[in-house]
Amino acid sequence: MKKLIKRILNWGSPEKYVRKLHENKSYLDAYADHTDTRVAEGDVEKAIGGSWEEMGKLQFDFLVKKGLEPQHKMLDIGCGTLRGGRHFIKHLGSKGYTGFDISAKAIEHGKKLVEKEGLSDKKPELLISKDKNLKFKEFNGREFDFIFAQSVLTHLPPESIEELFENIGNIMNQESVFYFTYFEGDRYEHFSIEDFRYPFSHFESVACDHGFTIENCSHEYQHKIGQKMAAVKKKTEE
Ligand SMILES: C[S@@+](CC[C@H](N)C(=O)[O-])C[C@H]1O[C@@H](n2cnc3c(N)ncnc32)[C@H](O)[C@@H]1O
Numbered sequence: 001m002k003k004l005i006k007r008i009l010n011w012g013s014p015e016k017y018v019r020k021l022h023e024n025k026s027y028l029d030a031y032a033d034h035t036d037t038r039v040a041e042g043d044v045e046k047a048i049g050g051s052w053e054e055m056g057k058l059q060f061d062f063l064v065k066k067g068l069e070p071q072h073k074m075l076d077i078g079c080g081t082l083r084g085g086r087h088f089i090k091h092l093g094s095k096g097y098t099g100f101d102i103s104a105k106a107i108e109h110g111k112k113l114v115e116k117e118g119l120s121d122k123k124p125e126l127l128i129s130k131d132k133n134l135k136f137k138e139f140n141g142r143e144f145d146f147i148f149a150q151s152v153l154t155h156l157p158p159e160s161i162e163e164l165f166e167n168i169g170n171i172m173n174q175e176s177v178f179y180f181t182y183f184e185g186d187r188y189e190h191f192s193i194e195d196f197r198y199p200f201s202h203f204e205s206v207a208c209d210h211g212f213t214i215e216n217c218s219h220e221y222q223h224k225i226g227q228k229m230a231a232v233k234k235k236t237e238e
Pocket of ligand 1: 031032047078083103129134152155
């Protein structure tokens with residue numbers, strides 16, 4: 001609390017603090033610092049969007065409905081402090097869950113949570129994305145059945161989304177599915193410091209360019225503030 005008050009006095013308001021961070025660093029460095037700060041201040045549930053129980057369960061129920069079974073391998077892109085991760089880890093077998101995040105503090109907290117919730121025997125892999133790109137080099141030679149990104153592309157600029165689609169095929173096979181949420185808009189809009197809206201057609205175009213099919217499955221995902229859900233698969237080989 002003291003730290004929070006000091007920060008507000010320093011910068012005038014949390015919004016000014018975030019703006020200042022983004023003035024002085026690249027977008028993802030500033031975003032990671034922002035999440036780090038919030039986690040370090042003890043704001044571990046709100047740091048990644050809040051609604052801890054509700055949103056954790058929503059993600060989990062959705063993927064189980066889509067066929068996530070204990071023997072599957074799952075990659076959680078931008079896993080944060082494991083709002084959904086803790087449910088997935090419990091459900092999956094040993095080493096079934098891998099999560100990574102640009103926020104070192106979120107990963108540190110996630111590791112403690114795994115211990116606290118008695119899930120260490122599931123041996124989840126929790127990684128800090130030090131270079132903060134979406135090239136998936138650290139997973140070279142590995143394939144995941146389910147890849148998930150809840151409330152991550154909602155915070156990503158177009159160049160990061162391009163990079164993601166350019167590289168994600170390297171960690172997918174013909175059966176893999178990549179599910180992600182996004183904010184929908186009639187046109188592209190960077191509508192607050194760390195939030196972006198895209199038309200679905202944007203994702204259709206990027207997906208098609210990189211050899212994927214994409215399906216809008218928003219009708220199956222009742223997100224409380226209206227994030228949409230899409231499913232991406234490799235185009236079937238002829
Ligand atoms: C709103 S939080 C959601 C966290 C988690 N998916 C959940 O639903 O609880 C977004 C997370 O994505 C992470 N993130 C954003 N861009 C990322 C990137 N390029 N690579 C890895 N993590 C990223 C942020 O650090 C943050 O922890």
